[in-house]
Amino acid sequence: MHLEELQARDVRCATNETELWKLNTEQFADWIKTKIPSNSVEHLLKLRWLAFGPRHTAQSHKGFVINGHRFHTEDVKLKTQNSGVTYEAFSMCRASARDTRQIADIVTYYGVIKEIILVDYHMFTVPLFKCSWANRGYRLKEEDGFTLVNLHMNQLPYMRNPYILPSQAKQVFYSRENDSSSWYVVMRAPPRGYHELETE
Numbered sequence: 001m002h003l004e005e006l007q008a009r010d011v012r013c014a015t016n017e018t019e020l021w022k023l024n025t026e027q028f029a030d031w032i033k034t035k036i037p038s039n040s041v042e043h044l045l046k047l048r049w050l051a052f053g054p055r056h057t058a059q060s061h062k063g064f065v066i067n068g069h070r071f072h073t074e075d076v077k078l079k080t081q082n083s084g085v086t087y088e089a090f091s092m093c094r095a096s097a098r099d100t101r102q103i104a105d106i107v108t109y110y111g112v113i114k115e116i117i118l119v120d121y122h123m124f125t126v127p128l129f130k131c132s133w134a135n136r137g138y139r140l141k142e143e144d145g146f147t148l149v150n151l152h153m154n155q156l157p158y159m160r161n162p163y164i165l166p167s168q169a170k171q172v173f174y175s176r177e178n179d180s181s182s183w184y185v186v187m188r189a190p191p192r193g194y195h196e197l198e199t200e
Contacts, residue, residue: 002031017104029053049121059118064127069171069189071129074112083112084172085131086186087164110134110149110172110186114162128163147186148177 006013006023013020036043036051043051063072063082074083091107111133118125134140134149141148151174174184 001035002028005031021104046124049123052122054126055120055122058120059125061116061118064116064129064166066127066166066169069169071113071116071166071169071171073116074114074132081173082171084110084174084186084189085113085129085164085169086110086172087131087168087170110140110147110151112151112174127166129166129169130162131164132162141183148183149174149186150182151184152182 003013003020003024006020006027008014010019010023013023032051033053036047038048038052040048063070065071070082071085072082087109088106089109090104111131113129114132115130117128117130119128132151134151140150171189173187173189175187177183177185
């Protein structure tokens, strides 16, 4: 609904998908508050609280278990490495560096979890992973059927959208190519069969 309203209201949104998604991201929270007032009797209670918005403080956790995977923040000093994540998103992208036209497509991102937070919506909480993402432009490559990422280079393009839901995360492990390399091989993780929240 919001996308359609933006396209009808702003001619740029009707012709430019990048502008459409940018304005959607910036204006959605305010828009939904006008559509679902807190005293509405026509909407579910959970929707009303989501539209109202969260508290200004959130709980921080070191670990979270979902979809059979145990996730930890990157700073947890463990022998096992559980902070690697991959996330598939519907995103604006270009077919190549020379292409000036952006298209909407499914894009895979690789990163590490920096923080695990529980956002408090007064009657329920929503867990979020704050991640540091590898720069897709020139810090991601394919070699001999393996995906390699460089997690230590400039990530400025992805700092505006660091958050994902745990249900969107797929766990990966990173194995360093060699002792002198800044490239890491991506390895998929097998499920472990848990579903719980770990407290600090």
